[in-house]
Each structure stands twice: as C-alpha cells, then as structure tokens.
Amino acid sequence: MPDAVGGTTGLLAGKRGLIMGVANERSLAWGIAQAAADQGATLAFSYANDAVERRVRAITRDLERAILLPCDVASDEDIDRMAADLARQWPGAPIDFVVHAISYSDKNELLGPYLQTSRRNFAIALDISCYSFTAVAQRLAPLMRPGGNFLTLTYLGAERVIPNYNVMGVAKAALEASVRYLAVDLGARGIRVNAISAGPIKTLASSGVSGMRHLIKWAELNAPMKRNTTIEDVGRAALSLISDLGQGITGEILHVDNGYNVIGMLAVDEALRSVPVLADLGAQAERQKAAADAEVETEVSAEEGDRA
Numbered sequence: 001m002p003d004a005v006g007g008t009t010g011l012l013a014g015k016r017g018l019i020m021g022v023a024n025e026r027s028l029a030w031g032i033a034q035a036a037a038d039q040g041a042t043l044a045f046s047y048a049n050d051a052v053e054r055r056v057r058a059i060t061r062d063l064e065r066a067i068l069l070p071c072d073v074a075s076d077e078d079i080d081r082m083a084a085d086l087a088r089q090w091p092g093a094p095i096d097f098v099v100h101a102i103s104y105s106d107k108n109e110l111l112g113p114y115l116q117t118s119r120r121n122f123a124i125a126l127d128i129s130c131y132s133f134t135a136v137a138q139r140l141a142p143l144m145r146p147g148g149n150f151l152t153l154t155y156l157g158a159e160r161v162i163p164n165y166n167v168m169g170v171a172k173a174a175l176e177a178s179v180r181y182l183a184v185d186l187g188a189r190g191i192r193v194n195a196i197s198a199g200p201i202k203t204l205a206s207s208g209v210s211g212m213r214h215l216i217k218w219a220e221l222n223a224p225m226k227r228n229t230t231i232e233d234v235g236r237a238a239l240s241l242i243s244d245l246g247q248g249i250t251g252e253i254l255h256v257d258n259g260y261n262v263i264g265m266l267a268v269d270e271a272l273r274s275v276p277v278l279a280d281l282g283a284q285a286e287r288q289k290a291a292a293d294a295e296v297e298t299e300v301s302a303e304e305g306d307r308a
C-alpha cells in the first residue's frame, strides 16, 4: 500500500522534509537530500536567490514531487512566507524534518587574524549562519509532526582554532549552543534538534575560507581513517538523526569527519607528507601579511601626502 507522501520503502518512507542550503551538487545539503530521497522522503528545497534557484531546479528535476521555495534567511518575512507556502502545499501537520545547511561571511574576513573582524561582518555572519536556525525553528516547529526534528551543519572551528576560519568559528560555536537550547525548548513537544560537525569538503561556501585546500589535504593525511569526508558520508550520518533511528538523540553534535576531531597531534606516519602542506599554508600566511603591511604603508604614505 503506497504511503500518502514519499516513497513506499526506506527509513524515511512517508516522511516530508525541508532542505535549506543546496547551492549545487557539491553542497552538503545535497548529500543529505540524496540520502533522504533514496530512503523514501518527499522533499522541499529552499533557495536564497534567483541564481541559486536555477541551479537547484536543474539538480532536483529528477526528484518526484520536489517543491522549491524562495527564502533569504536574513529576512523574517521570507521565513514566514516559506512556512505559509509549506503549510499550503503540504496540508495538515506537514513536516517531519528540516535540514539547515546555511552559512555566510564576507570572504575578505576569512583570512589572516580573527582580531581584524569588523562589527558589520560579525553581525551578518552570526545572523545568517547562526540566528537563522533559531528563526526557522520558531516558524516551522508548529508545522512539525510529533517525532519531527531539526538538523544543522557545523564545523570543528567552533571548538578549536582553525587558521582563517575566524568569525565562522565564533558563529558555529553560537550555532552549537543554539542546538542545545533549542533541544530543551522543543523536547517537550517531541521535537529533536541536532547538528553534524562535518570534516572539510570543497564547496562554494568553504572555498571562501583562505587555505581551504590545505585544510582538506591536512585532514586527509591526519584523520584516523586517512581519508576526506564526503557529502555522501554526511548524507548517511544525517539519516541516523533525521529518521526514527535517532528517536533518542537530541542536543547532539555528531562529528562526521573520519575521526579527525580526536587527534591531538599530526599523524606520525604521515609527518613527511603533512609538513609540506603546513609549509604551503605558512607561506600563504606570510604573503597575506606582507600584502596587508604594504596596504597599511600605502595608506600611511597617502595620508602623509595629504597633510604635506
């Protein structure tokens, strides 16, 4: 007997989920969407703007019954409209899970020292990368079926200092704290809230972090499993949280990073291959510092010229 929604078999048969944050086939959200669709879920996708819409429309064209909804998460009105659209298109208590895979910072502040973070970019990065999860939970929790859940994406830079991750590390730390507070607020309604802390993966967003290719190589050499994390790894792990397999899990930050978060020092057996990666990152930092110093010198000379 076919289910009212979604596929007929699989961990998510008969369930409906909203996926926020697919930009292209490399997106972590797309890894989760594919895993969820394979397990029978019916999906809706939100997109930030027209350019993203075109890409999301193209890659979701083979998904049966997929709904696409605009939502810039910096706007409460957009989130309200998205919730109303979902309630209309999926009548009744429409949602079983929501995946929030969204972050933003000015990439000019994802290099060099965190000390240089501007007030403006701090506010924008925290708003889009952290507060939006709470804003979405406010609007969508009332539309959730019992046993529903929210999932967001975080990174080790929340817990430890990662070169150039800067304000995003602060935003992710706040996001992880939000997961715990929301888990308590929504637990009484039978709704769970979790996060996956993924290892570094090349995506549009991560390419904004200076030296990301070095971080990825470093993780591959030094993670206990000696391999990089993939969006498929993230998708499979997400299934354990967004399906009923995760019924006893809330407020959790699940590391999906091939074990990288447990290491305390670089892998001795890969030291000779790791050192050049570190040297490259060091050389890049030197070049950035020299460029920043030159810029300050130019500004000082210009000011002196103005005064002369």
Ligand SMILES: NC(=O)c1ccc[n+]([C@@H]2O[C@H](COP(=O)([O-])OP(=O)(O)OC[C@H]3O[C@@H](n4cnc5c(N)ncnc54)[C@H](O)[C@@H]3O)[C@@H](O)[C@H]2O)c1
Pocket (backbone or CB within 6 Å): 020, 021, 022, 023, 024, 026, 027, 028, 029, 047, 048, 052, 071, 072, 073, 074, 100, 101, 102, 103, 104, 128, 153, 154, 155, 156, 197, 198, 199, 200, 201, 202, 203, 204, 205, 206
């Ligand atoms: N790639 C990694 O190495 C990595 C590791 C750990 C965690 N994460 C997290 O995974 C999540 C997804 O990032 P990704 O790496 O898949 O990159 P991505 O570029 O594919 O996805 C980021 C998404 O955020 C969306 N977005 C940005 N501003 C928005 C706004 N105002 N409104 C709505 N959407 C907006 C973009 O449109 C895009 O779809 C992010 O939270 C990121 O921090 C990524």
